[in-house]
Amino acid sequence: xxxxxxxxxxxxxxxxxxxxxxxxxxxxxxxxxxxxxxxxxxxxxxxxxxxxxxxxxxxxxxxxxxxxxxxxxxxxxxxxxxxxxxxxxxxxxxxxxxxxxxxxxxxxxxxxxxxxxxxxxxxxxxxxxxxxxxxxxxxxxxxxxxxxxxxxxxxxxxxxxxxxxxxxxxxxxxxxxxxxxxxxxxxxxxxxxxxxxxxxxxxxxxxxxxxxxxxxxxxxxxxxxxxxxxxxxxxxxxxxxxxxxxxxxxxxxxxxxxxxxxxxxxxxxxxxxxxxxxxxxxxxxxxxxxxxxxxxxxxxxxxxxxxxxxxxxxxxxxxxxxxxxxxxxxxxxxxxxxxxxxxxxxxxxxxxxxxxxxxxxxxxxxxxxxxxxxxxxxxxxxxxxxxxxxxxxxxxxxxxxxxxxxxxxxxxxxxxxxxxxxxxxxxxxxxxxxxxxxxxxxxxxxxxxxxxxxxxxxxxxxxxxxxxxxxxxxxxxxxxxxxxxxxxxxxxxxxxxxxxxxxxxxxxxxxxxxxxxxxxxxxxxxxxxxxxxxxxxxxxxxxxxxxxxxxxxxxxxxxxxxxxxxxxxxxxxxxxxxxxxxxxxxxxxxxxxxxxxxxxxxxxxxxxxxxxxxxxxxxxxxxxxxxxxxxxxxxxxxxxxxxxxxxxxxxxxxxxxxxxxxxxxxxxxxxxxxx
Amino acid sequence: xxxxxxxxxxxxxxxxxxxxxxxxxxxxxxxxxxxxxxxxxxxxxxxxxxxxxxxxxxxxxxxxxxxxxxxxxxxxxxxxxxxxxxxxxxxxxxxxxxxxxxxxxxxxxxxxxxxxxxxxxxxxxxxxxxxxxxxxxxxxxxxxxxxxxxxxxxxxxxx
Numbered sequence: 001x002x003x004x005x006x007x008x009x010x011x012x013x014x015x016x017x018x019x020x021x022x023x024x025x026x027x028x029x030x031x032x033x034x035x036x037x038x039x040x041x042x043x044x045x046x047x048x049x050x051x052x053x054x055x056x057x058x059x060x061x062x063x064x065x066x067x068x069x070x071x072x073x074x075x076x077x078x079x080x081x082x083x084x085x086x087x088x089x090x091x092x093x094x095x096x097x098x099x100x101x102x103x104x105x106x107x108x109x110x111x112x113x114x115x116x117x118x119x120x121x122x123x124x125x126x127x128x129x130x131x132x133x134x135x136x137x138x139x140x141x142x143x144x145x146x147x148x149x150x151x152x153x154x155x156x157x158x159x160x161x162x163x164x165x166x167x168x169x170x171x172x173x174x175x176x177x178x179x180x181x182x183x184x185x186x187x188x189x190x191x192x193x194x195x196x197x198x199x200x201x202x203x204x205x206x207x208x209x210x211x212x213x214x215x216x217x218x219x220x221x222x223x224x225x226x227x228x229x230x231x232x233x234x235x236x237x238x239x240x241x242x243x244x245x246x247x248x249x250x251x252x253x254x255x256x257x258x259x260x261x262x263x264x265x266x267x268x269x270x271x272x273x274x275x276x277x278x279x280x281x282x283x284x285x286x287x288x289x290x291x292x293x294x295x296x297x298x299x300x301x302x303x304x305x306x307x308x309x310x311x312x313x314x315x316x317x318x319x320x321x322x323x324x325x326x327x328x329x330x331x332x333x334x335x336x337x338x339x340x341x342x343x344x345x346x347x348x349x350x351x352x353x354x355x356x357x358x359x360x361x362x363x364x365x366x367x368x369x370x371x372x373x374x375x376x377x378x379x380x381x382x383x384x385x386x387x388x389x390x391x392x393x394x395x396x397x398x399x400x401x402x403x404x405x406x407x408x409x410x411x412x413x414x415x416x417x418x419x420x421x422x423x424x425x426x427x428x429x430x431x432x433x434x435x436x437x438x439x440x441x442x443x444x445x446x447x448x449x450x451x452x453x454x455x456x457x458x459x460x461x462x463x464x465x466x467x468x469x470x471x472x473x474x475x476x477x478x479x480x481x482x483x484x485x486x487x488x489x490x491x492x493x494x495x496x497x498x499x500x501x502x503x504x505x506x507x508x509x510x511x512x513x514x515x516x517x518x519x520x521x522x523x524x525x526x527x528x529x530x531x532x533x534x535x536x537x538x539x540x541x542x543x544x545x546x547x548x549x550x551x552x553x554x555x556x557x558x559x560x561x562x563x564x565x566x567x568x569x570x571x572x573x574x575x576x577x578x579x580x581x582x583x584x585x586x587x588x589x590x591x592x593x594x595x596x597x598x599x600x601x602x603x604x605x606x607x608x609x610x611x612x613x614x615x616x617x618x619x620x621x622x623x624x625x626x627x628x629x630x631x632x633x634x635x636x637x638x639x640x641x642x643x644x645x646x647x648x649x650x651x652x653x654x655x656x657x658x659x660x661x662x663x664x665x666x667x668x669x670x671x672x673x674x675x
Numbered sequence: 676x677x678x679x680x681x682x683x684x685x686x687x688x689x690x691x692x693x694x695x696x697x698x699x700x701x702x703x704x705x706x707x708x709x710x711x712x713x714x715x716x717x718x719x720x721x722x723x724x725x726x727x728x729x730x731x732x733x734x735x736x737x738x739x740x741x742x743x744x745x746x747x748x749x750x751x752x753x754x755x756x757x758x759x760x761x762x763x764x765x766x767x768x769x770x771x772x773x774x775x776x777x778x779x780x781x782x783x784x785x786x787x788x789x790x791x792x793x794x795x796x797x798x799x800x801x802x803x804x805x806x807x808x809x810x811x812x813x814x815x816x817x818x819x820x821x822x823x824x825x826x827x828x829x830x831x832x833x834x
Contacts, residue, residue, distance in 0.1 A: 347683065350682070362687070366690075373698065387708060388709035388710075389708050390707045390728060391705060392707055394701070394705040395701050398697070398704075402697065530763075530764050532743050582768070590769045590795075611740075611765045611766075613742065618742050618743060620742055620765040622765070
């Protein structure tokens, strides 16, 4: 029943998508408003159908409808409620359904938001953008209808008495939130891509399409960032190897569009402000979109062996085809419009904001290329030379660390340096003291015994960026306080509220600095030791004293938990009992790990259970001390706040005539222009 | 082309060349070759001083794990050749005799392998059910294991 209803829903949605795609295009092309309007209604109906499909799947998951193969594979009677719900995206078919659902919702949102938008560019672009969105949605529907139907029944009508249960590794709140965030990011970038394509189709290649989709871009970027961070958080807490990032192909697949998306976010500013980099900006959004498809191809086709790639299935070919079509189609369109994409401005000086943004783009795209090469190199090597190789973290780190350091430096320079040409005086005023602070921080850390130029540079540059951002906030707030007589903090709030995009962006930079510092410290200065302990025996490590008390065993409905109770003290302070454990799920080969972590702002004590003697006479433990990990998560929160500020509607400044000279100067200061 | 244009082009070329060199030099040191025990022996001295991944099956009867000293010794075989491997640390959960494993490390002058990391291979996604166990839904195969004599009636009616 559900199977039929679900499949019929998806097939109907596919038909509707095709109609909306063609009708929207023809309606605009041949000036038939009624046709275009029917396409918009179609998009709204499509969102309804896709919602129905998701609801049907959720009901099937919650009611243990094991006649559906997907339900039987990804949930069981004993699966806790929340993980039955998140079972929707526990495997391939459901993930595609979720992706599709988000695409449908976003398309409907695009219709609802932009059909009332009176800007002529938006009105001209909207029908074509809808067409492109529908083409993408149509592709995903094709995938769900043919090779990856989530509503497929088990062949022969067999209904197993119980399902296999959700993959145990996904029994975690981080994993319940990580995929939806990531997919919101991936699908979110489809909207600026669709508008960019619409701009190419219509030849309206001014920055109208960028302005119309600016907040979509920021939101998509944010969701992708948050998704990646949550993935790292999950890996740290659940995979239990002590780090957040392993340059695994699945991780790289999400990181590549993030890199190009970040570059896009910056190049649009140059295009908006200076009319430059038009082709480049379009190339970046095309790349970002194509990389989201390519990532799915990499991780789902089974061509790369990844520790957590789902399955080998034919849908890899579908995605490869989609990548080819999207790439060739959009680049052809771009080439055809080359004449309309002349740059309006020129680069006046190498010491300018344009130049800083250009460098930022080169570094980000360079990093993306590196990740791409490292990810597919094993394939190339096997195809060309017939050797099996793997490219590990050393490669990715060796190339991306210098690029990352360059980006850190630019994060401090870019937002403050003047457009067109910066004078020596401006440079000195903005960067002298932050530069001194950065050097002083690096020197201080060196004196304290910190070694290694990448780490020292990262900490020094982090200090530099933080000083630039804090200094900028202080400077504009003081200027406003002096002009209006407001108190400093009130003035700070007012300034931030009046140019939310700029100050939100600066706060995001601050968040990235926290993340960069956390990553540098936890990667570069991790201390690890493996020990074997008998009951009552203790080990001293990095100031912690860890004593093994006893083995614990707990039979829960859906798993058996085997743990080791440890008593941890630091100096005279008792930190309490910690129980790192292994979870054995019925019907699964390998247990999952429960890491015991004690987090502080300074460092995390991270305890992993290894071997347990059947009688508890010994356990082996990996003891890790990871410095500053918490700053990565704090950076995530800061980044969220900054994004929130930057997408809130700008408050309009009402100019009081008498105060105009002062306010005008202030507004210029707030925009970061030279006064 | 203007002088500024030439400068920019030159600057861009320098950056790209630097990036290219960085990628090339890192790649040539960071690539890890995957070999089988037979290939390892064939390469002889050529395999020394290189990071390698050695893949094979853990030979029956070769596993020697001392949980107190954390010394792990075993032999990896591809059916033709078998290589002694030494590692310091707890083996991963799926690691067992007769199972596939991949080790990363270097060859010692005496031909044995010093592993810095061990990866157990998932032979299949799910283990087959044992006799007397609740029926388990098998990937690709929809078989039922015999119900244990003591199993409850409610389990039986669920079929």
